[in-house]
Amino acid sequence: MGYNVRIADMPATERPRERMVACGANHLATAELLAILLGTGNRGENLSAVGLGQKILRQLGDRNPDPLEVLRTVSPQELMQIPGIGLAKATAIVAAIELGKRAFQTRPAERQVIEDPATATAYLSHDLMWQEAERFAILLLDVRNRVLGSQVLTIGTATETLAHPPDIFREVIRQGANRAIVAHNHPTGNVSPSQQDLDLTRRLLQIGQILSIPILDHLILGHGNYASLRKQTQLWQEFPQE
Template sequence: MNYSLRIADLPPTERPRERLLQMGAKHLSAAELIAILLGTGQGAGKLSAVGLGQYILQQLGEDQREPLEVLREITPQELMQISGVGPAKATTISAAVELGKRAFQIRPNDRTVIDSPEAAVAALSQDLMWQSAERFAVLLLDVKNQLLGLKVITIGTATETIAHPRDIFREVIRHGATRAIIAHNHPTGNVEPSKEDINLTEQILQGGQMLNLPIVDHLILGNGKYQSLRKITKIWEEFPQGD
C-alpha cells in the first residue's frame, strides 16, 4: 500500500474502513487500525492517516522495541511528542487502547453463571421485573451456562407483547450463544402463564430442537414475583432440549 496517498485517493478495496467492514478488524494491519482512529486528516507533513499510523509505529519501535507493547502503556503526553500527533489524535488513540484493555479484562471465568431460575431472574430483573409494558427478552449463554449477554427482543403494551421464534434465534446465533433462557414480564404481577405463553414456548422449544440450540427455561416476571415454566409444566418433557 502506498502510504503517501490520502485515504480518499485509494481504491475502495484498499481503504481501511472498507477493508474492515468487508474482512473484519483482525485482517487489518496495526497502521490501518490507527488510521481508522485518526480519520482522513493529515499529519507529519503530507502523510495520509495510514502513513501517519505507520510513522507512529516506527517511532514507537525505536530501540528495537515492540511498537504495540509500547502503545499499550504510553501516555497521551508521550504520544504528543511524536510529530503530527496533537491532543485530539493522542487522546483518541489512548481511549481506544484503554477500551481494548477493559474489554479483555472480562475473562470467561469472570462471567456470571446462570445455574438456576433465581440466578436468571437476578440478571433479568432490571429490564423486566418492574416495567409497565410487556417486554420479551433472552439471556444468552455459553456451553457452561455463563452469561454472554441479555437482549430485549420486543416491547409491547401494558397487556401484550409479540415475540417471534425467528427473532429470538436470530439473536442467539448472532451473539454466538449455544443456549438461552427466554423471559417476559406481566406488568399486572400475575406470573401464571397464559395459553399464548404455553403455545409460544412450545414453538420456541421446537425451534431449539431443530437448530440444536437448547432453551433452558422460560421465565415470567412481574412486581417482585416470577415463575419458571420449566418447573410448572411438562413442555420440556415433550420437547427435550438436550441441555
C-alpha cells in the same frame, strides 16, 4: 398502636426503630416502616409518625385496594397532596422505594454461571421486573451456562407484547450463544402463564431441538415474583433440550 401515640411515649420494645433492630425489618408493619422514614408525625392532626404512616396507606388505599401497588410508582408530588407530607417526607419515601427497587434489580457480574431460575431472574429483573409495559428478553449463554449478555427484543403495551421465534433464534445465533433462556414480564404482577405463553414456549422448544440450540427455560417476571415454565409445565419432558 394508635394514631395519636407519640413514638417517644411508646415502650421501647414497641418503637419502630427498636423493633427493627431487635426483630428485623420484615417484622414491621408497613406503617411502621413509613414511620421510620417520616421521623415525625403531624402535630396539627395530633398524629404520631406511625399514625401519619397509617394515614398515607389509607389514602393511597382509596385509589387502589393494594396501597403498596401505588407506593411502587408514587411521585413526591402525589405524596405532598396528603396533609402533613411535605417535600422532605415525600422525597424520603420515594428515595427509599427507589433504593429497594435498585437493590432487588442489581445486575450480577458478567460471565456469571446461571444455575437456576432464581439466578436468571435476578439477572433479568433490571430489564423486566417492574416495567409498566410488557417486554420480551433473552438471556444468552455459552455451553457452560455462563452469561454472554441479555437483550430486550420487543416492547409491547401494558397487556401484550410480540415475540417471534425467528427473531429470537436469529439473535441467539448473531450473538454467538450456544443456548438461551427466554423471559418476559407481566405488568399486572400475575406471573401465571397464558395460553399464548405456553404456545410460544412449545414452538421455541421444537425449533430449539431442530437447531440444536437449547432453550433452558421461559421465565415470567412481575412485581417481585417470577415463574419458571420449565418447573411448572411438562413441556421440557415433551421436547427435551439437552
